[in-house]
Amino acid sequence: MTQPSDAEYARKLIGCLDLTELSDDRSADKVDALLEKARTSYGQVAAVCVWPDHVRRCATALRGSHIHIATVVDFPGGQQPWEDTRHEIGLALAGGATEIDMVVDYQRGPEDPHAITYAVRKVKEAAGGLPVKAILETGMLDDTDDMQLLAGAALSGGADFVKTSTGKVKTGATMEAADALLDAIAANGRGGLKVSGGVRSFADAKAYADLASEKMGEDWISPKTFRIGASSLLTDLIAIAEGGESNAVQAGY
Numbered sequence: 001m002t003q004p005s006d007a008e009y010a011r012k013l014i015g016c017l018d019l020t021e022l023s024d025d026r027s028a029d030k031v032d033a034l035l036e037k038a039r040t041s042y043g044q045v046a047a048v049c050v051w052p053d054h055v056r057r058c059a060t061a062l063r064g065s066h067i068h069i070a071t072v073v074d075f076p077g078g079q080q081p082w083e084d085t086r087h088e089i090g091l092a093l094a095g096g097a098t099e100i101d102m103v104v105d106y107q108r109g110p111e112d113p114h115a116i117t118y119a120v121r122k123v124k125e126a127a128g129g130l131p132v133k134a135i136l137e138t139g140m141l142d143d144t145d146d147m148q149l150l151a152g153a154a155l156s157g158g159a160d161f162v163k164t165s166t167g168k169v170k171t172g173a174t175m176e177a178a179d180a181l182l183d184a185i186a187a188n189g190r191g192g193l194k195v196s197g198g199v200r201s202f203a204d205a206k207a208y209a210d211l212a213s214e215k216m217g218e219d220w221i222s223p224k225t226f227r228i229g230a231s232s233l234l235t236d237l238i239a240i241a242e243g244g245e246s247n248a249v250q251a252g253y
């Protein structure tokens with residue numbers, strides 16, 4: 001099969017992008033700016049990903065599009081009381097969220113993976129079966145064995161995607177983590193991958209998509225199974241999609 005051009009590849013990746021605004025100040029103006037960008041000349045992003053209190057704003061602005069409204073719960077620590085998470089899920093559902101990104105308790109996870117399975121199941125049920133992406137914060141885990149363990153536990157609980165990072169700790173997505181999560185998905189026989197945290201350039205995004213495509217097949221690079229969560233990637237994808245040069249700095253893993 002002929003390789004797609006970079007411009008074609010960038011357009012495909014725009015369709016797999018979870019365009020993210022999770023700044024600590026929770027600014028509504030930043031969400032409005034994000035919403036302006038979600039429908040590009042090269043297609044729509046897969047989802048916007050925002051704090052629960054901005055879900056309704058996004059659902060209203062994106063009505064009539066096919067863009068998912070993803071929100072985060074128990075973010076970014078993964079250790080808050082269940083009552084708080086339940087409140088966030090309620091806010092998300094009332095506002096019109098269509099996907100839930102939950103942080104698992106990655107600190108306790110390696111010793112107690114069953115707790116992760118249970119927590120994911122609980123969120124999935126409370127969210128009425130909406131797609132759930134389990135954030136493992138791979139940059140805080142010791143090794144790829146732990147990454148696979150947590151990913152397997154989350155998938156057993158019904159997670160639809162396993163996601164590398166919150167973007168809030170020093171180490172975000174890495175090729176090593178993406179590879180480990182893909183192995184867990186393959187072993188589970190079901191599930192998607194969301195690569196997130198520090199993905200800023202077309203070259204980085206393409207490297208992750210190439211890896212996933214090599215391991216899972218070309219058809220797998222679709223928003224149903226492959227997402228990139230990023231706050232600062234879209235500009236570079238658009239530059240490449242329109243046939244220009246990259247302006248972004250590569251992560252250089």
Ligand SMILES: O=C[C@H](O)COP(=O)(O)O
Pocket residue numbers: 020022049165166167168172196197198199229230231232
């Ligand atoms: O969920 C996605 C991450 O928060 C995005 O991280 P980023 O700001 O480094 O792109």
